[in-house]
Amino acid sequence: xxxxxxxxxxxxxxxxxxxxxxxxxxxxxxxxxxxxxxxxxxxxxxxxxxxxxxxxxxxxxxxxxxxxxxxxxxxxxxxxxxxxxxxxxxxxxxxxxxxxxxxxxxxxxxxxxxxxxxxxxxxxxxxxxxxxxxxxxxxxxxxxxxxxxxxxxxxxxxxxxxxxxxxxxxxxxxxxxxxxxxxxxxxxxxxxxxxxxxxxxxxxxxxxxxxxxxxxxxxxxxxxxxxxxxxxxxxxxxxxxxxxxxxxxxxxxxxxxxxxxxxxxxxxxxxxxxxxxxxxxxxxxxxxxxxxxxxxxxxxxxxxxxxxxxxxxxxxxxxxxxxxxxxxxxxxxxxxxxxxxxxxxxxxxxxxxxxxxxxxxxxxxxxxxxxxxxxxxxxxxxxxxxxxxxxxxxxxxxxxxxxxxxxxxxxxxxxxxxxxxxxxxxxxxxxxxxxxxxxxxxxxxxxxxxxxxxxxxxxxxxxxxxxxxxxxxxxxxxxxxxxxxxxxxxxxxxxxxxxxxxxxxxxxxxxxxxxxxxxxxxxxxxxxxxxxxxxxxxxxxxxxxxxxxxxxxxxxxxxxxxxxxxxxxxxxxxxxxxxxxxxxxxxxxxxxxxxxxxxxxxxxxxxxxxxxxxxxxxxxxxxxxxxxxxxxxxxxxxx
Amino acid sequence: xxxxxxxxxxxxxxxxxxxxxxxxxxxxxxxxxxxxxxxxxxxxxxxxxxxxxxxxxxxxxxxxxxxxxxxxxxxxxxxxxxxxxxxxxxxxxxxxxxxxxxxxxxxxxxxxxxxxxxxxxxxxxxxxxxxxxx
Numbered sequence: 001x002x003x004x005x006x007x008x009x010x011x012x013x014x015x016x017x018x019x020x021x022x023x024x025x026x027x028x029x030x031x032x033x034x035x036x037x038x039x040x041x042x043x044x045x046x047x048x049x050x051x052x053x054x055x056x057x058x059x060x061x062x063x064x065x066x067x068x069x070x071x072x073x074x075x076x077x078x079x080x081x082x083x084x085x086x087x088x089x090x091x092x093x094x095x096x097x098x099x100x101x102x103x104x105x106x107x108x109x110x111x112x113x114x115x116x117x118x119x120x121x122x123x124x125x126x127x128x129x130x131x132x133x134x135x136x137x138x139x140x141x142x143x144x145x146x147x148x149x150x151x152x153x154x155x156x157x158x159x160x161x162x163x164x165x166x167x168x169x170x171x172x173x174x175x176x177x178x179x180x181x182x183x184x185x186x187x188x189x190x191x192x193x194x195x196x197x198x199x200x201x202x203x204x205x206x207x208x209x210x211x212x213x214x215x216x217x218x219x220x221x222x223x224x225x226x227x228x229x230x231x232x233x234x235x236x237x238x239x240x241x242x243x244x245x246x247x248x249x250x251x252x253x254x255x256x257x258x259x260x261x262x263x264x265x266x267x268x269x270x271x272x273x274x275x276x277x278x279x280x281x282x283x284x285x286x287x288x289x290x291x292x293x294x295x296x297x298x299x300x301x302x303x304x305x306x307x308x309x310x311x312x313x314x315x316x317x318x319x320x321x322x323x324x325x326x327x328x329x330x331x332x333x334x335x336x337x338x339x340x341x342x343x344x345x346x347x348x349x350x351x352x353x354x355x356x357x358x359x360x361x362x363x364x365x366x367x368x369x370x371x372x373x374x375x376x377x378x379x380x381x382x383x384x385x386x387x388x389x390x391x392x393x394x395x396x397x398x399x400x401x402x403x404x405x406x407x408x409x410x411x412x413x414x415x416x417x418x419x420x421x422x423x424x425x426x427x428x429x430x431x432x433x434x435x436x437x438x439x440x441x442x443x444x445x446x447x448x449x450x451x452x453x454x455x456x457x458x459x460x461x462x463x464x465x466x467x468x469x470x471x472x473x474x475x476x477x478x479x480x481x482x483x484x485x486x487x488x489x490x491x492x493x494x495x496x497x498x499x500x501x502x503x504x505x506x507x508x509x510x511x512x513x514x515x516x517x518x519x520x521x522x523x524x525x526x527x528x529x530x531x532x533x534x535x536x537x538x539x540x541x542x543x544x545x546x547x548x549x550x551x552x553x554x555x556x557x558x559x560x561x562x563x564x565x566x567x568x569x570x571x572x573x574x575x576x577x578x579x580x581x582x583x584x585x586x587x588x589x590x591x592x593x594x595x596x597x598x599x600x601x602x603x604x605x606x607x608x609x610x611x612x613x614x615x616x617x618x619x620x621x622x623x624x625x626x627x628x629x630x631x632x633x634x635x636x637x638x639x
Numbered sequence: 640x641x642x643x644x645x646x647x648x649x650x651x652x653x654x655x656x657x658x659x660x661x662x663x664x665x666x667x668x669x670x671x672x673x674x675x676x677x678x679x680x681x682x683x684x685x686x687x688x689x690x691x692x693x694x695x696x697x698x699x700x701x702x703x704x705x706x707x708x709x710x711x712x713x714x715x716x717x718x719x720x721x722x723x724x725x726x727x728x729x730x731x732x733x734x735x736x737x738x739x740x741x742x743x744x745x746x747x748x749x750x751x752x753x754x755x756x757x758x759x760x761x762x763x764x765x766x767x768x769x770x771x772x773x
Binding site: 223290 | 653662760
């Protein structure tokens with residue numbers, strides 16, 4: 001009888017310096033406390049990374065981890081997490097991706113891979129059914145993610161799955177990402193650069209092993225019910241038709257669609273780059289990740305002209321980042337810019353964010369010619385955007401400065417440009433204007449990986465989901481909690497959503513269908529875990545696992561010297577009212593919401609977890625890392 | 640003869656059919672052992688690997704020990720396979736035959752219909768050979 005159901009039962013450590021490979025057996029006590037995915041990454045890296053290390057040095061580790069639902073029949077079971085100390089934020093870094101790579105890793109026999117050390121030469125790792133080899137990557141170093149995948153498939157067969165970095169990761173660009181299956185990105189936190197710093201070009205996987213299921217008699221019936229629920233989800237049909245591109249029109253309508261580096265959140269040309277237009281003119285068909293019933297991926301093509309390509313997506317975020325945010329109205333250039341980011345291995349949010357920051361600084365004449373040369377950084381200049389993508393990835397000219405992300409770029413060019421950096425904890429803010437959606441403003445400020453919409457993904461107020469709010473939180477929170485421009489109860493909403501969203505990331509499933517709106521919520525997850533793994537969790541235990549992971553991520557940052565001073569938003573959100581549309585006049589009431597949020601979290605006024613809270617969550621091992629009371633609010637000296 | 644057919648325009652490549660099939664037949668999730676396998680291509684086309692219940696089955700002709708029998712569309716293995724033979728797997732024009740290493744055996748789709756039940760976009764149907772999707 002297998003020891004583990006739903007899990008492979010082991011994680012592998014690969015030291016690229018010594019080439020030592022070691023398997024670690026999973027323990028049920030680890031699963032009981034952290035589930036998998038992000039949870040495994042959080043506890044392992046907390047224990048193994050010393051504070052103050054160089055994120056691009058040999059002491060950093062890169063942990064790819066799946067969860068118990070990855071590769072199974074649970075709807076949307078494609079996801080894996082990857083984490084390290086972030087070179088972009090110098091704090092907790094993590095990213096997530098779908099596609100087919102995560103499930104294949106499990107079929108190859110592993111729940112996760114921990115990459116350690118730095119290889120002396122470029123290498124790639126190939127895992128095939130528990131056989132692990134580190135191969136020389138000298139001849140693929142410098143190639144795009146697509147060339148890399150094609151090359152490795154030629155060598156090892158068409159059925160391998162590849163996660164790789166492009167030139168951006170190799171060049172340690174801080175807005176670089178890891179691309180798997182050519183079109184899926186573990187995008188945020190600059191983890192492509194961490195992979196590049198280790199001289200690791202790719203991790204290819206192939207497996208023929210099965211995942212054991214605990215309750216074989218009831219499994220299909222239970223999963224059938226989950227699929228039925230997702231099938232009946234009111235958003236499923238829209239997602240199948242438009243993916244997330246429909247959000248362009250919707251967000252623009254409610255004044256929440258960042259444009260011109262967040263100077264406004266209404267883009268007068270939204271319909272030129274929106275879901276309807278892409279669906280009508282460029283869509284080949286929807287494209288799903290492994291086990292996904294909703295298929296938000298878009299197989300698209302521009303058939304002729306300078307922007308000719310065939311590929312997958314873009315999604316809402318990229319349409320804003322490389323579109324409205326840069327004033328770009330040329331949809332074909334926008335589709336191509338997104339495609340290029342995938343080839344070079346760039347996070348589209350970070351890349352669009354840093355380009356739009358440069359465009360605003362150019363508009364305000366803050367960029368010295370010695371930095372930009374003859375570049376024309378006018379809003380909407382699509383060719384400049386496309387040139388800059390290449391320059392950032394290759395660190396050429398002004399691209400070498402932009403490659404550091406907008407915060408560090410502003411430190412280099414100076415001249416008051418920092419004022420226009422739209423970041424939290426040095427990471428570019430996603431296409432989510434917190435002035436038009438207050439809970440998202442708070443979520444952006446407090447996310448441990450830096451500005452992020454997915455760590456909490458609060459959406460119940462965005463769509464005014466009254467039924468869900470009444471059911472989950474209680475009648476007394478309606479209507480205020482459901483009002484997106486009202487800061488009331490948003491601390492509670494973000495607290496609760498973070499706990500749930502990190503659990504979802506630990507299971508190896510997607511936030512669509514779980515978070516928006518929670519069609520599959522704690523009860524369904526509890527049931528899914530029981531039939532899949534045989535392990536019983538109470539709903540309270542599941543909630544506590546989420547809370548435990550959030551506190552651990554927080555403590556990772558506290559140990560690096562972060563505090564309330566880092567839970568901050570750009571002055572544009574805090575003092576510049578939204579200039580037009582339905583959210584006109586709104587700012588983010590951050591302090592008000594932070595206070596409520598810290599209260600729910602059991603953190604002190606400086607955003608430091610209280611000892612009692614950490615003990616309650618079985619996190620005694622982090623207590624020594626709490627700052628001394630007199631030091632509270634001050635950065636510790638780096639080790 | 641009836642066989643499984645895929646509506647390419649509807650299929651978006653989620654592979655739920657493979658997951659369900661492998662679990663139904665092998666009681667583990669292992670798409671490599673699924674009797675239906677799909678390969679989505681970048682141009683939107685999807686290649687399906689599933690038994691077409693051929694009139695003149697190449698697998699029957701290829702088997703060196705005449706172990707494969709097909710009667711009324713029913714695929715039966717009458718003898719234990721030769722260790723690591725796989726000649727039928729390679730010969731099948733639809734790449735529909737699955738080799739199951741654990742049992743040193745082979746199998747094909749038996750039209751049980753579980754993939755049809757789970758396909759989220761109703762892209763899978765049982766058709767009479769020659770039949771196409773409307």
